[in-house]
Amino acid sequence: xxxxxxxxxxxxxxxxxxxxxxxxxxxxxxxxxxxxxxxxxxxxxxxxxxxxxxxxxxxxxxxxxxxxxxxxxxxxxxxxxxxxxxxxxxxxxxxxxxxxxxxxxxxxxxxxxxxxxxxxxxxxxxxxxxxxxxxxxxxxxxxxxxxxxxxxxxxxxxxxxxxxxxxxxxxxxxxxxxxxxxxxxxxxxxxxxxxxxxxxxxxxxxxxxxxxxxxxxxxxxxxxxxxxxxxxxxxxxxxxxxxxxxxxxxxxxxxxxxxxxxxxxxxxxxxxxxxxxxxxxxxxxxxxxxxxxxxxxxxxxxxxxxxxxxxxxxxxxxxxxxxxxxxxxxxxxxxxxxxxxxxxxxxxxxxxxxxxxxxxxxxxxxxxxxxxxxxxxxxxxxxxxxxxxxxxxxxxxxxxxxxxxxxxxxxxxxxxxxxxxxxxxxxxxxxxxxxxxxxxxxxxxxxxxxxxxxxxxxxxxxxxxxxxxxxxxxxxxxxxxxxxxxxxxxxxxxxxxxxxxxxxxxxxxxxxxxxxxxxxxxxxxxxxxxxxxxxxxxxxxxxxxxxxxxxxxxxxxxxxxxxxxxxxxxxxxxxxxxxxxxxxxxxxxxxxxxxxxxxxxxxxxxxxxxxxxxxxx
Amino acid sequence: xxxxxxxxxxxxxxxxxxxxxxxxxxxxxxxxxxxxxxxxxxxxxxxxxxxxxxxxxxxxxxxxxxxxxxxxxxxxxxxxxxxxxxxxxxxxxxxxxxxxxxx
Numbered sequence: 001x002x003x004x005x006x007x008x009x010x011x012x013x014x015x016x017x018x019x020x021x022x023x024x025x026x027x028x029x030x031x032x033x034x035x036x037x038x039x040x041x042x043x044x045x046x047x048x049x050x051x052x053x054x055x056x057x058x059x060x061x062x063x064x065x066x067x068x069x070x071x072x073x074x075x076x077x078x079x080x081x082x083x084x085x086x087x088x089x090x091x092x093x094x095x096x097x098x099x100x101x102x103x104x105x106x107x108x109x110x111x112x113x114x115x116x117x118x119x120x121x122x123x124x125x126x127x128x129x130x131x132x133x134x135x136x137x138x139x140x141x142x143x144x145x146x147x148x149x150x151x152x153x154x155x156x157x158x159x160x161x162x163x164x165x166x167x168x169x170x171x172x173x174x175x176x177x178x179x180x181x182x183x184x185x186x187x188x189x190x191x192x193x194x195x196x197x198x199x200x201x202x203x204x205x206x207x208x209x210x211x212x213x214x215x216x217x218x219x220x221x222x223x224x225x226x227x228x229x230x231x232x233x234x235x236x237x238x239x240x241x242x243x244x245x246x247x248x249x250x251x252x253x254x255x256x257x258x259x260x261x262x263x264x265x266x267x268x269x270x271x272x273x274x275x276x277x278x279x280x281x282x283x284x285x286x287x288x289x290x291x292x293x294x295x296x297x298x299x300x301x302x303x304x305x306x307x308x309x310x311x312x313x314x315x316x317x318x319x320x321x322x323x324x325x326x327x328x329x330x331x332x333x334x335x336x337x338x339x340x341x342x343x344x345x346x347x348x349x350x351x352x353x354x355x356x357x358x359x360x361x362x363x364x365x366x367x368x369x370x371x372x373x374x375x376x377x378x379x380x381x382x383x384x385x386x387x388x389x390x391x392x393x394x395x396x397x398x399x400x401x402x403x404x405x406x407x408x409x410x411x412x413x414x415x416x417x418x419x420x421x422x423x424x425x426x427x428x429x430x431x432x433x434x435x436x437x438x439x440x441x442x443x444x445x446x447x448x449x450x451x452x453x454x455x456x457x458x459x460x461x462x463x464x465x466x467x468x469x470x471x472x473x474x475x476x477x478x479x480x481x482x483x484x485x486x487x488x489x490x491x492x493x494x495x496x497x498x499x500x501x502x503x504x505x506x507x508x509x510x511x512x513x514x515x516x517x518x519x520x521x522x523x524x525x526x527x528x529x530x531x532x533x534x535x536x537x538x539x540x541x542x543x544x545x546x547x548x549x550x551x552x553x554x555x556x557x558x559x560x561x562x563x564x565x566x567x568x569x570x571x572x573x574x575x576x577x578x579x580x581x582x583x584x585x586x587x588x589x590x591x592x593x594x595x596x597x598x599x600x601x602x603x604x605x606x607x608x609x610x611x612x613x614x615x616x617x
Numbered sequence: 618x619x620x621x622x623x624x625x626x627x628x629x630x631x632x633x634x635x636x637x638x639x640x641x642x643x644x645x646x647x648x649x650x651x652x653x654x655x656x657x658x659x660x661x662x663x664x665x666x667x668x669x670x671x672x673x674x675x676x677x678x679x680x681x682x683x684x685x686x687x688x689x690x691x692x693x694x695x696x697x698x699x700x701x702x703x704x705x706x707x708x709x710x711x712x713x714x715x716x717x718x719x720x
Contacts, residue, residue: 586719589649589712593641 002060009057010069010085012050012095013134016102019046020127027120036119043123044106047130051099054134058092066091068140068204084202086140089477090336094137094268097340098261100466101347102130104459108351109253111455112358118162122251125159129257136265143201145269146184146191149230152265153180156258160250172246179243183233183266190226194276197223207275215279224283227273228290234266235320236313238294242535244317248309252354255309259316260347264339267323271332284328291324292418297533299425303432304520304529306365308353311433314532315426316346319389322422325415326404334403337479341388341396341470348385348463349430352378355452355460356437362445365433366517370442374449377457379438381464386430388467390501391423391494396470398494403481405490416490424497431505439510625666633659646700646710650693657689 023039025031066088074081106126113119132155136148154177161173195201197219198209215223231237236244247258270277270287277283295318302314319342326335355378356371357363372379384395391398401423408415451457474480508514520526528534583594632655639652661682668678704710 581720584720586716587712588715589641589643596637596641 002056005053006057006060006064006087009054009087009092009095010138012054012057012099013131013138015046015050015053016099016127016130016134018127019043019050020124020131022046023120023123023127025120028117030120036117039120039123040106040110040113043127044103044110046127047099047103047106050130050134051096051103054092054095054099057087058089058096061087061089061092073144081143082141083144084140085138086204087138091137091140093340095134097343098130098133098137101257101260101343102126104347104351104463105253105256108256108354108456108459109251111453111457112253112354113251114453114455122159122162122254125155125162126254126257128155129159129254129262133261133265136268140203141201142191142194142203142206142269142273145272146187146230149187149234149265149269150184152262153177153184156180156247156262159254159258160247162251162254166249168246169249172243172249176243176247179240180233183230183240186226187230187269190223190229193223193226203272206273210275210279213279217280217282220280221282224277224280225286227277228270228283228287231266231270231324232290234269235263235324236317237290237321237324238297239535239538241294241298241317242532242539244313245310245532248307248313252309252350252357255313256347256350256354259313259350260343263316263320264323264343267320267327267335267339270324270327271335274327274330274332277327278330284330287324287328288412288415291321291326291328292415293321294318295321295325295422296418296425299422299429301529301532302429303425304526306530308357308363308365308433308437309350311365311429312346312349312353315389315429318422318426319346322401322404322419325418329408329412329415331404331407333479334400334407337403337474338400341400341474344463344467344470345385345388345395345397348381348460348467349389351456351460351463352382352385353433353437355456356449358456359449359452360445364445365436367443367445368437369440369446370438371446371449372438374446375438375451377451377461379434381460382434382438384464384467386427386434388470389430390427391498393491393495394471395467396474399471399474399480401494402486402491405494406481406485406487409487409490416493420493420497423494424501427498427501428505431502432509435505435509435511440512440516622666622670625662625670629659629662629666632662644712646703646712646715647697649712650696650700653696654689654693657685661685 019042022042026034026036026039028036066086069085069087071083071085072080073083106123109122109126113122116122129152132148132152136145136152139145139148157173157177160176161169163169164173191201194206197213197215198206200206200209233240233243244258244263248255250258277287298314298317298321302311302318305311305314319338323335323338323342326332326338356368356375359375360368360371362368387397388395389397391401401419405416405419408419471480508518509516520529531537636652636655636659639655640649643649643652664678664682664685666678668676668682672678700710703715707714
């Protein structure tokens with residue numbers, strides 16, 4: 001049975017897709033009588049089936065070598081497009097994570113999307129996302145990874161734009177689509193360019209090719225840079241990071257997914273491409289540079305936000321930056337562990353803050369406070385999520401960061417410094433949020449804030465339990481480092497950075513006596529971080545301005561030069577007709593003159609040869 | 618001085634040109650008809666000249682001339698009838714008043 005389920009594990013994306021399609025039936029325009037709720041239930045059921053299926057398949061995979069499946073998609077002259085699937089512990093494990101988080105987010109949405117009519121659209125898109133991510137996890141072909149990434153980009157556009165009557169949602173969805181699309185398009189250049197070099201899009205074969213490949217360094221660099229661009233946009237890295245901030249306009253259950261796993265899709269492709277990217281040392285340096293600057297920048301920005309969701313979204317960019325660093329320094333395994341621990345913890349953080357938003361309406365951190373005694377479950381969940389994210393010893397984030405810092409300690413110590421700073425800043429940021437939400441005096445918006453209903457608490461607490469069990473899971477999968485091999489200095493430094501971040505965070509934000517709102521030196525500096533380095537303005541004065549100007553020029557050229565030329569031909573014809581008609585003067589004598597001139601002219605032409613050719617005449 | 622064919626032809630051409638000038642510049646419709654008569658007579662002069670100098674045996678040109686005179690008479694009659702018809706309507710024979718059928 002288990003073996004059969006393992007063989008048919010490719011059905012998992014199909015379940016989710018079917019769930020998504022079925023959910024669409026309860027759109028308000030189709031089934032008009034029952035209300036939208038069955039859409040959610042059907043989807044949850046299908047997700048549960050997918051989760052159980054992939055879980056059993058994962059257990060059946062124990063101690064088995066990875067298997068490869070291949071379906072032919074298209075076979076045309078000289079091009080054989082096959083859908084290659086890889087059934088390995090990692091890919092099926094990723095599917096378990098995706099379906100599990102989806103299941104929890106969908107149950108969460110049952111509570112959160114109460115009093116909303118858009119369940120059909122919402123759950124359809126969640127199902128589509130789940131299907132896409134599962135397919136991406138299984139997919140072993142760069143080409144089809146790209147296909148799925150593009151479909152997910154469209155999905156992001158639709159999911160962010162769920163409540164499209166809000167103007168900020170529309171602009172946010174637009175930016176999310178275009179920004180990710182740009183990355184994807186450059187990725188497409190890489191995907192197309194890699195085929196003539198390797199003859200294959202299969203990741204396994206690409207890795208094999210990369211082992212022995214001798215490539216012109218320039219070609220390798222350009223190819224790698226193109227391949228990086230897709231994940232760069234997907235993972236909300238500098239400079240394509242603004243979309244994640246604006247995508248926080250969407251519903252929170254989808255934010256859970258987006259922050260935990262959807263941004264991971266880019267990292268997943270990046271990890272799979274690591275052997276190819278390793279061909280170019282420049283590309284590796286670029287990945288590290290992007291990852292480091294994003295991690296440092298966004299973890300600093302996260303501290304200056306007053307919106308709960310946005311504060312967390314910048315931490316997402318920061319942790320994706322750490323994944324980039326891991327890939328840039330050739331630590332695929334560490335990157336995968338980091339993705340796992342981060343996804344669970346971040347999902348918990350978003351779920352926890354989501355319940356706060358649901359009950360207190362406002363997302364403004366300066367308007368809430370003093371919720372600890374009222375909302376213990378949410379508060380504890382938040383603490384667990386925060387502790388699981390940053391380096392707090394027994395929990396998952398610590399092991400991932402430790403493994404990473406350990407590997408970097410001898411080769412690139414400055415990256416350990418980056419890691420420590422990011423860890424410290426993120427700790428400070430999550431502590432700050434905790435202090436602002438749960439500590440201090442209650443404010444007007446949080447005077448009455450009961451705990452939310454079970455459908456939101458249940459997934460949150462399950463996630464909290466999962467976060468607590470991540471170390472045990474890592475141990476079971478032999479992913480924890482050996483006790484003897486742990487670099488005590490690195491571990492100590494990591495814990496120290498967490499302690500410093502947490503300590504200062506507590507001192508400033510949990511401590512009621514510290515004056516709030518907190519001022520950081522000059523107003524300009526504070527605004528600089530609060531407005532995300534003015535990225536929106538930066539986009540507007542650079543790329544948006546240039547494209548806008550160019551399109552206006554092209555429009556003008558088309559409107560007036562190209563159209564003008566054609567219209568001129570018509571106008572000229574009209575004008576000549578209008579003016580030549582005056583030749584019909586109505587005077588018979590004038591007609592006679594015209595005939596005469598015509599005849600004389602004709603006679604002259606006819607007799608010209610005679611004049612010149614016969615001198616005797 | 619021996620009369621040559623060219624002199625006849627030149628005279629006829631001159632007459633024809635005078636007729637053309639009159640045809641195009643006259644404001645009086647009757648004078649236009651008179652100019653047409655000049656044209657036809659220039660043609661007749663040509664025909665007679667060619668007939669005498671090039672075809673003295675068969676004198677086809679003289680036959681043509683007879684026909685032209687006949688047809689010219691009929692044409693002048695119809696032309697005067699048209700001028701009279703216009704005159705009844707418009708009370709004038711000024712060619713410059715007859716520009717109704719323009720663009």
